[in-house]
Amino acid sequence: MAIKYIQFQSGFGVPSPSPFCMKGEILLKMAGAEYQTEIMDDPRKAPKGKLPFLTDDGTEVADTALIQWHLESKYGVDFDAGLTMEQRAVSHAMARMIEERLYWVTLYSRWIDDHNWPIIKNFWFGSMPPVIRSLVPIIAQKQVKSGLQAHGIGRHAMKDIYAFGAADLEALAVQLGSKPFMFGDQPSSLDATAYPSIANSLIEELPGPLLDAAKSHENFAPYVQRCEALWFADFGQ
Numbered sequence: 331m332a333i334k335y336i337q338f339q340s341g342f343g344v345p346s347p348s349p350f351c352m353k354g355e356i357l358l359k360m361a362g363a364e365y366q367t368e369i370m371d372d373p374r375k376a377p378k379g380k381l382p383f384l385t386d387d388g389t390e391v392a393d394t395a396l397i398q399w400h401l402e403s404k405y406g407v408d409f410d411a412g413l414t415m416e417q418r419a420v421s422h423a424m425a426r427m428i429e430e431r432l433y434w435v436t437l438y439s440r441w442i443d444d445h446n447w448p449i450i451k452n453f454w455f456g457s458m459p460p461v462i463r464s465l466v467p468i469i470a471q472k473q474v475k476s477g478l479q480a481h482g483i484g485r486h487a488m489k490d491i492y493a494f495g496a497a498d499l500e501a502l503a504v505q506l507g508s509k510p511f512m513f514g515d516q517p518s519s520l521d522a523t524a525y526p527s528i529a530n531s532l533i534e535e536l537p538g539p540l541l542d543a544a545k546s547h548e549n550f551a552p553y554v555q556r557c558e559a560l561w562f563a564d565f566g567q
């Protein structure tokens with residue numbers, strides 16, 4: 331395998347502040363793939379304007395669902411081996427919940443909520459030259475705002491948006507229960523999706539209702555530690 335994996339820089343004490351970038355890398359690790367990572371600061375340079383993406387012997391694959399399918403079809407990996415058809419259906423639905431709703435709550439909590447926006451602004455744009463540093467975040471925040479509007483979630487009151495996030499985290503906490511991973515003793519594709527979002531919800535530097543909701547589930551912190559030890563053992567050392 332000659333795979334190059336392109337993603338954002340790490341930060342906030344998690345392997346990536348982008349749950350999607352963490353997910354793609356976990357899929358590569360689960361597949362036993364050999365890959366090299368490259369950091370990209372500006373997602374506009376990515377094939378679909380979003381990160382992560384990979385290149386594999388000249389083939390570009392952009393989007394973590396397509397990365398999953400690529401690894402399955404090209405290398406014969408089954409991330410959900412051992413799951414029943416019913417579990418696979420639940421896994422699919424939960425992954426879509428995480429990516430199509432919880433992700434947007436996370437985005438809102440970082441880019442719109444006034445408590446966290448200055449921290450996020452400094453993280454992504456703080457090292458830019460002075461004039462650019464004051465302009466680019468305004469444009470970027472406007473784009474996120476219109477994305478949230480187009481999705482629909484941005485039209486709701488703050489308390490309702492955070493209630494959506496808390497409900498999604500609650501569903502994940504119940505699914506995890508006291509099991510090591512989402513469907514038992516072995517990790518599956520849902521862990522590649524869920525662990526990054528849970529870890530990103532538990533960032534102490536980004537306080538607020540999303541963090542509070544995540545912290546209310548006692549099974550999350552040990553789950554995050556377990557997944558980090560499995561997939562990112564070198565992280566932070």
Ligand SMILES: N[C@@H](CCC(=O)N[C@@H](CS)C(=O)NCC(=O)O)C(=O)O
Nearest residue numbers: 348349350373380381382393394395
């Ligand atoms: N469906 C995509 C979503 C990727 C995504 O939303 N990436 C975010 C970072 S978490 C991004 O690059 N955002 C930049 C932008 O939208 O301009 C996937 O599964 O890879």
